[in-house]
Amino acid sequence: MTRADQERRISTATASVPDTLRVAAMVAAPTIAVGIIKRRPHMMALAQTIQADRAGIRLLRRLRAKYGDGPLRLRVPGRSVTLPLAAEDVGELLAGAPHPFSPATREKKAALGHFQPNGVLISEPPERAERRRFNETVLEPGQPLHELAAPWAAIIRDEAASLRGAELDWTGFDQAWWRVVRRVVLGGDNAADREVTDLLDRLRLDANWAYARPPRRRLRERFLNTVRRQVGWARPDSLAAKLAKVPGDGALDPAGQVPHWLFAFDAAGIVTFRALALLATHPVEAERACSGLGSLDLAVPHQLPYLRACVLESVRLWPTTPALLRESRVDTEWGPDGTTEFVYTPFFHRDSERLPYADRFEPEIWLDGRAQENPALVPFSAGPAICPGRDLVLFTASTMLANLLRDNRYELRGTSMTPGRLPATVNNFGLRFESIAEPLSAQRTG
């Protein structure tokens, strides 16, 4: 630890009761209200109207000015809860998984336990290590193009083609997105596959309530059995097929990892649709994103670095995991054993006091090293529990965008997205585009 770090540590402070209440009202409550596990459309609409994240970001800025950069202890009765306010602390915290800072917090166990009791994110050692390895083997983080990218590119091309029409709204996009997800993960989109995602939706609504709603064990069992059956088919060109080839015993519960994959692909759809809104309102970036697309055969996979950077920007600007939680397993400088560490990612991603690009759409930061320099820009988390699905997400999202943008020009309707002053909260359910069928060659050069 450097001298500067030590000095920063000394300034660790405890928030006053009113400030703790402000964090509860302006950060925790809105994050929970919109639905942590499955977004609630009416609450998202309200959150956008009042720009809920803006208030949370401003509050944390005020707290940093008042208490300093060190981790801030909140006064929560019966609990020890600490909020990092410095980017370096976020990096250190996330690097410390799963020990001393476990990702398997009590809140996540209560919420995710509704539908994925054996998921890696809520697993404790020693199962965690094996489940993590398994997830990495199947999902291939670090590989821009998964070994199954070729059939998936063709699937995405197919489903994107179904989105032709004068208007593109969330409902239409979401249906096509889920067809992609079922085909990629399970290998098909028949009635039984759709039953899997329908049951998952019901359980995710319960999961929004975490401990406040007891798990519906029979429904969960029916869901998990349906997953097991569909995964057991190991249909070609799917994650299920790859999963079947990876050795694993009963404690690992290979099929028990699949609910998280399906659940998390929902966020990828949200992120893709918001990225489309960014590109529809930023002509210069859209031009660059489309440059060269006209000559590509999109039925085969491509790395599409600029479009991937656009997707990363979409998650930076509107993180789909706004609360990154950790729980200390021993006493640390963050607090006693059992302390909850709460990283509020919108604060770090949109910190206009420290980031010149805070409220701008600037995909270049992911290509020129600026984003990687900042340990608190964590769209997919960081450290040993970093999202193992990140490359898969960047591939599916960028490939979908490439297909949409190659055949159409989009104009955003009804949502304001002013370049340079981007909103803090965007309701994905309300995004609507006029879509003008125009092959790329007629729209742009290059």
Ligand code: HEM
């Ligand atoms: C836009 C889409 C996605 C985003 C932004 C995202 C982000 C994240 C974040 C922030 C975490 C860490 C959560 C925490 O520490 O509490 C995480 C974990 C995880 N993600 Fe993703 N994710 C996405 C999609 C996916 C997909 C599609 C898959 C699988 C196909 C996936 C698989 C996982 C798994 C298995 C974990 C748990 C890792 C562990 O505990 O070691 N994610 N993701």
